[in-house]
Amino acid sequence: MPVWVAAFSDGGAAWSSSKMSGGTTGPLLYAVTAAVLGMLQFGFNTGVINAPRQFIETFIRDAYEIEDGDLLFSVVVAIFPVGGMIGCPLSSWIAEKQGRKNALLMNAAFGVLAAALMGFSKLASSVEMLIIGRFLIGINCGFATTVSPTYVSEIAPLRLRGAFGTVNQLAVAFGLVFAQILGIDAILGTDEGWPWLLGLAIIPSALQFVMLPFVPESPRFLLLTSRDEQKARLALTKIRGDPAVDDEINDMHAEDRAERQEEKFTVWGLVTDRSLRTPLIIGIVMHLSQQWGGINAVLYFSSTIFISAGLEPDVARLASIGVGSMLFVMALVSIPLMDRLGRRTLQLVGLGGMTAFSVLMTVAFFTYEGNTTMSVFAVIFTLLYVAFFGVGPSSIPWMILSELFGQSARSAAVSIGALVNWFANFIVGISFIPMERALGNYVFLPYTAFLILFFIFTYFKLPETKNKTIEEVTALFKK
Known part of the structure; x- marks a missing residue:
């Protein structure tokens, strides 16, 4: 849904054959949808821990035979952003070495593993599996908050870059709402349902893993980092739905020349x-x-x-x-x-x-x-x-x-x-x-x-x- 909101925000230009001025095309919408599933995952895992607190605390008390599970529940919550702190710098390095598409693909596989650990934690009577799963999904989400917006901004037409950029925030909010709806008592907000609730994080990552092989690599990465202009032209032609991409390629070259004249800052x-x-x-x-x-x-x-x-x-x-x-x-x-x-x-x-x-x-x-x-x-x-x-x-x-x-x-x-x-x-x-x-x-x-x-x-x-x-x-x- 968020992708379509942004896609049609340019006043009906959807599905037009885009030249340099740019419009939305089927391949572009597909690629953006695949990328922002990582941001939906971030929203989902931010909101999913809210509703089942009392059931998770009961699980912790039973597993460790203690009277108070509050502090360990705080660890379950806070280990998520610890993973995010690791995922952010890791994503920048991998995205520069392997490309945006491959980085997203590896991260999607990582998300499947994290969701499985959380989903089976109660069956295995293992609080450790729950904590490790939350930590790994934190890495996954930290990774996504860096690479997903980068990929979307690099494939979006110039005049739609702002609109498509908002898709990331909309995907986060949509994931948050989805998690909170699933967490009500009538669905999965129960003592039996909460492992399934956390384990449903497997869906965005699995769907992303299936979709990503069919999206093109970022043309900017191919041209400016890999130095492969032919592949960059092919990728850009597929996204734009039009082989007339010379202006956009020339603009990337101009930006590259300007950047090379500037001192590059490290952190x-x-x-x-x-x-x-x-x-x-x-x-x-x-x-x-x-x-x-x-x-x-x-x-x-x-x-x-x-x-x-x-x-x-x-x-x-x-x-x-x-x-x-x-x-x-x-x-x-x-x-x-x-x-x-x-x-x-x-x-x-x-x-x-x-x-x-x-x-x-x-x-x-x-x-x-x-x-x-x-x-x-x-x-x-x-x-x-x-x-x-x-x-x-x-x-x-x-x-x-x-x-x-x-x-x-x-x-x-x-x-x-x-x-x-x-x-x-x-x-x-x-x-x-x-x-x-x-x-x-x-x-x-x-x-x-x-x-x-x-x-x-x-x-x-x-x-x-x-x-x-x-x-x-x-x-x-x-x-």
């Missing part, structure tokens, strides 16, 4: 370059704001949060579906706003709204006892908090680094941002349950404090990059 070189320190700090803080604003506390633990607000467990799991649905809707809403209102405005609106509703969530949690109305408001405030996250903080941190840095430093900057994002994700996953025990109904106040700091930083430090060239953005920092 360490970027970190130690004082002239680029300000945009790097801005990018890092943007990624921290996405995670330490508390969004993954909601995505990982919304059922727990809603139960603590007075809802029955089955109702809480139903309410959690609204969280993923809200993200999906806001991903669609934010597409036209991004180039109209600008990155800085949307980031400030998003952080400001999240701050306000995190406070209101705390008030609702604190006053719900004996008051059904406040339980309902707790859910409403949580959904509005998620909605404001979708306005800007959901996508802007991922795009801002590519707009703050030139070609020579962009790859290193994006790698640092992704690593920081996954690390911050890990901190949220491992710390929420201890924080909930210590702070009770005030558990969101630390996130509120961070949101205020991030809002102030963004207001004073983040420049508007809308409709500005890299040279113009760089001049702002020098000024």
Whole structure:
């Protein structure tokens, strides 16, 4: 579904024979669909751990004969972003050595193995299998969050690159909603069903593994990395549905010549370059704001949060579906706003709204006892908090680094941002349950404090990059 939304966003150009100006073709849609299944996998495994918490904790207690499974459940949650931190840099290296298509293919096979370990963990009475499976699927998802968007951006026509880029975020939101729907009591949200729920991660990876052999390699990789212009032309002709690809090939050559004249930054070189320190700090803080604003506390633990607000467990799991649905809707809403209102405005609106509703969530949690109305408001405030996250903080941190840095430093900057994002994700996953025990109904106040700091930083430090060239953005920092 998300692919078709983006594909038809250019006003009916779908299925046209695309020349340089570009439109959608069958092979292009097929290739994009195969690639973004990795992002759907990321969304699915972010949301899937939410609903079955109580059943997994029972499984842990029974397996180890202990009274409390909370802390080990935190490990099950937090080991996922640890895998993501490994998957990101690993993917960049393999994608450059083996190509985008082969990297995605290897990652899909890896995802099948991870899903099998999670799915059979209860049958084998092995918590270790569950933890290892979550770790491996984390590597798979970290890998996908780097390679899938890269492949999609490299095969999309220039005028549709932004629209197809949003498919990645839509696929994440769709996977999240799908996991939350399957997690309700009537489907797989049961003591018998939760291993099947986690094991269903095998479907996106298996489907991707079957589809990928029939997609072309990235023409940019073939031309600029493998130096095989004939294969690049063949791949581009297949994707565009038209042999007239000379203009696009010439543009790639021109970009290659320009890049060769620039110094190529490594990650360490970027970190130690004082002239680029300000945009790097801005990018890092943007990624921290996405995670330490508390969004993954909601995505990982919304059922727990809603139960603590007075809802029955089955109702809480139903309410959690609204969280993923809200993200999906806001991903669609934010597409036209991004180039109209600008990155800085949307980031400030998003952080400001999240701050306000995190406070209101705390008030609702604190006053719900004996008051059904406040339980309902707790859910409403949580959904509005998620909605404001979708306005800007959901996508802007991922795009801002590519707009703050030139070609020579962009790859290193994006790698640092992704690593920081996954690390911050890990901190949220491992710390929420201890924080909930210590702070009770005030558990969101630390996130509120961070949101205020991030809002102030963004207001004073983040420049508007809308409709500005890299040279113009760089001049702002020098000024």
